[in-house]
Amino acid sequence: MDERIEVSVLIDFYGNLLTDKQNKIMNLYYNEDFSLKEISEITNTTRQAVYDIIKRCHKLLVQYESKLQIMNKDLELKKAKKQLIDRLNKLKSRQSDELYDNIEEIKQYVIDNI
Amino acid sequence: MDERIEVSVLIDFYGNLLTDKQNKIMNLYYNEDFSLKEISEITNTTRQAVYDIIKRCHKLLVQYESKLQIMNKDLELKKAKKQLIDRLNKLKSRQSDELYDNIEEIKQYVIDNI
Structure with a gap:
């Protein structure tokens, strides 16, 4: 920066x-x-x-x-938020039979990163 | 507390x-x-x-x-994380025809709260 x-x-x-x-x-x-x-x-x-x-x-x-580390944590959180929105957009465009696993994956991402 | x-x-x-x-x-x-x-x-x-x-x-x-306000923001974030996981769990258990709207709703929640 x-x-x-x-x-x-x-x-x-x-x-x-x-x-x-x-x-x-x-x-x-x-x-x-x-x-x-x-x-x-x-x-x-x-x-x-x-x-x-x-x-x-x-x-x-x-x-x-x-x-x-407030600024650093805020930057990390902004990255996580962007990632999460990208993953939800990807999920929306996928076939529903993959849905269950995809949602689990996103949940795990939230647990690890937010 | x-x-x-x-x-x-x-x-x-x-x-x-x-x-x-x-x-x-x-x-x-x-x-x-x-x-x-x-x-x-x-x-x-x-x-x-x-x-x-x-x-x-x-x-x-x-x-x-x-x-x-680091503690306060951390508490708010923990609440948002819990909310998000609850919403994803709910989404998993729903019919797939409601999926699109539900995902939009979750995205909006992330945008407003994370």
């Missing part, structure tokens, strides 16, 4: 663990694409302080993900 | 955000059912300090859950 997009997703998952000010600055920088200078003016904070906050919070978000 | 069980589950989800010592004390207290006195001896910490750590970490874990 592109680093900028990854941080943006991490903000969605872990932003609540940041302070309101940190959260605001991270959103302005990563989601609304403001420059350090613009953020400095909007938040009435020095450019250097904005830079430091972004750097520190980026590190914090990566640490939270390494400890809790 | 019983409070003791709830804290035990919260330790599973958020224990990595605690320090090693905090994590150890919380596990000894909530998962292995040791007394404050026993934990004090095992960890070479005063009984009062053990008590304070348990109280502070309990509060921390509840705060993490209120901000991230």
Whole structure:
């Protein structure tokens, strides 16, 4: 995943663990694409302080993900959901005599992955 | 959920955000059912300090859950998984002429809930 997009997703998952000010600055920088200078003016904070906050919070978000894996588990779940929908579409197009085994297979997939 | 069980589950989800010592004390207290006195001896910490750590970490874990909702989302997902398996079992026992609609219904359930 592109680093900028990854941080943006991490903000969605872990932003609540940041302070309101940190959260605001991270959103302005990563989601609304403001420059350090613009953020400095909007938040009435020095450019250097904005830079430091972004750097520190980026590190914090990566640490939270390494400890809790919410983003990673969400990606895995999205993959499982897609797989499940694909399997149900496949099942719909098949002959009904194969149905029983196919459904068992999907159930096993749910048990193992969801 | 019983409070003791709830804290035990919260330790599973958020224990990595605690320090090693905090994590150890919380596990000894909530998962292995040791007394404050026993934990004090095992960890070479005063009984009062053990008590304070348990109280502070309990509060921390509840705060993490209120901000991230990992436990709550996991419970919802477990419910959805059970629902999905129930629906597949039902589908298996039905006549095949109802099959198409039933599968569409399950797909919609996956789209809305997983």
